Amino acid sequence: MLVYVNPFSGAKQAVAMFAGVRPMLEHAGIKLDVVTTTRAGQVQEEIQKRDLSSLEGVLIVSGDGLVMEYIMGIMQRTD
Numbered sequence: 001m002l003v004y005v006n007p008f009s010g011a012k013q014a015v016a017m018f019a020g021v022r023p024m025l026e027h028a029g030i031k032l033d034v035v036t037t038t039r040a041g042q043v044q045e046e047i048q049k050r051d052l053s054s055l056e057g058v059l060i061v062s063g064d065g066l067v068m069e070y071i072m073g074i075m076q077r078t079d
Helices: 014-027 042-049 064-075
Strands: 002-005 033-036 058-061
Touching: 002 014, 014 033, 014 058, 042 064, 058 064
Parallel strands: 002 033, 002 058
Antiparallel strands: none
16 A cells, blocks of 8 residues: 655644554555655655556545645546
8 A cells, every 4th residue: 555644734743643553554464655745746746657556555644735636646647
């Protein structure tokens, strides 16, 4: 599972929130590829180029801005 965490989102609690959930996901045997974002537009750029064939899902720990970046990036893919 691809995980995007925005440490600047909302009350800046995304990292702590994900830290509380991560052990459960790992206990369930879910392999995580965690990306902590560092700038605006990062997810939109990354998701356009990323090989998605090995992913079972994407988890976004952030507000609606990062969700929108993800959607915009997916919509710009040629596949």
